[in-house]
Amino acid sequence: QSEIRKKLIDAFTKSKEEYLSGQYLANLIGCSRTAVWKHIEELRKEGFELEAVRRKGYRITKTPEKVTPDEIRLGLQTETLGRQIHHEESVDSTQKIAHRLAYEGAQEGTVIIAEEQLSGRGRMDRRWHSPKSTGVWMSVILRPNIPPPKAPQLTLITAVAVVQAIEELTDLTPQIKWPNDILMNGKKVTGILTELQADADRIISIIIGIGINVNQELDDYPDELKDIATSISIEKGEKLSRAELIRVLLAKLENLYKLYLDKGFYPIKLLWESYAVSIGKNLTARTITGSIYGKALGITEDGVLMIEDSSGKVHHVYSADIEL
Numbered sequence: 001q002s003e004i005r006k007k008l009i010d011a012f013t014k015s016k017e018e019y020l021s022g023q024y025l026a027n028l029i030g031c032s033r034t035a036v037w038k039h040i041e042e043l044r045k046e047g048f049e050l051e052a053v054r055r056k057g058y059r060i061t062k063t064p065e066k067v068t069p070d071e072i073r074l075g076l077q078t079e080t081l082g083r084q085i086h087h088e089e090s091v092d093s094t095q096k097i098a099h100r101l102a103y104e105g106a107q108e109g110t111v112i113i114a115e116e117q118l119s120g121r122g123r124m125d126r127r128w129h130s131p132k133s134t135g136v137w138m139s140v141i142l143r144p145n146i147p148p149p150k151a152p153q154l155t156l157i158t159a160v161a162v163v164q165a166i167e168e169l170t171d172l173t174p175q176i177k178w179p180n181d182i183l184m185n186g187k188k189v190t191g192i193l194t195e196l197q198a199d200a201d202r203i204i205s206i207i208i209g210i211g212i213n214v215n216q217e218l219d220d221y222p223d224e225l226k227d228i229a230t231s232i233s234i235e236k237g238e239k240l241s242r243a244e245l246i247r248v249l250l251a252k253l254e255n256l257y258k259l260y261l262d263k264g265f266y267p268i269k270l271l272w273e274s275y276a277v278s279i280g281k282n283l284t285a286r287t288i289t290g291s292i293y294g295k296a297l298g299i300t301e302d303g304v305l306m307i308e309d310s311s312g313k314v315h316h317v318y319s320a321d322i323e324l
Ligand code: BT5
Pocket: 092, 093, 094, 095, 117, 119, 120, 121, 122, 123, 124, 126, 127, 128, 129, 130, 136, 137, 138, 139, 180, 181, 188, 189, 190, 191, 192, 193, 208, 209, 210, 211, 212, 213, 225, 228, 229, 230
């Protein structure tokens, strides 16, 4: 069933505004025209609007509000990322599902998307507020052949991809706060959570969790987030298609990931620095072993944050919360 649906969607992606005849679609998927009609009805139930014109055929005129796999595939420009999509209505956390699927052998690029998360997670078991059908709550499974200590670089790669995607679709200019926040007007619009399945010397999979606030209004946030969180629609003043954002994001992420596997972290570092908010500023880094106050010098070739304290000593920070 879903294979046939994929074929239909691919065909409509290629045909764009053109009509596809019932006979053409029947030949394509190897079934009768009545069966084609049934599949078209299924797409309508998912929220697609299709125009059917006699002697011409079908074309898609409107895609659904929900982020369904079919809608994401409609126009997806990637080779691996998002070629397998699991879409769920309501889950605890997409990370949890991704861990299970990765363990069961899911292929690289598999994506898990939920309309709503009941216990979305941040780092260190903090909560990630993920209300229904307003944001992108997504996990991506990657299987890079890199040593485990390099895994945090994937957080920085993803941050660059998110900024590029938002910049492509809006005239907003998001900034990255090391390591995993994306801010607009000083408020958090995106959080990234990179988790690992690894042996001591080998990565089995990296699970990148991405939470993007897209269409929330200020009232959708609980009080404790109202001053620190924002969404693309709050900043832009209008709603954005989540499916389109996901498509563009997956394409950007795939490009950067390929660049990284091919050329290493250096080109990513340059891009990352061009979007970073914290470099050259005084800040406090709260780590599990204590706080460091000083000026952020930048990141190392490995993506580690360097802070110079008042005595001139340079600290390397691998993981922390940053206060600007
Ligand atoms: C993060 O953690 O920023 C990582 C968030 C990752 C979420 C994605 S959604 C898909 C996938 N599935 C999951 O279960 N998680 C990932 P951290 O840096 O620890 O920031 C967490 C803090 O951000 C919280 O303590 C709140 O202060 C704040 N916060 C929570 N929800 C927020 C939201 N929707 N928007 C902005 N800030 C939020």
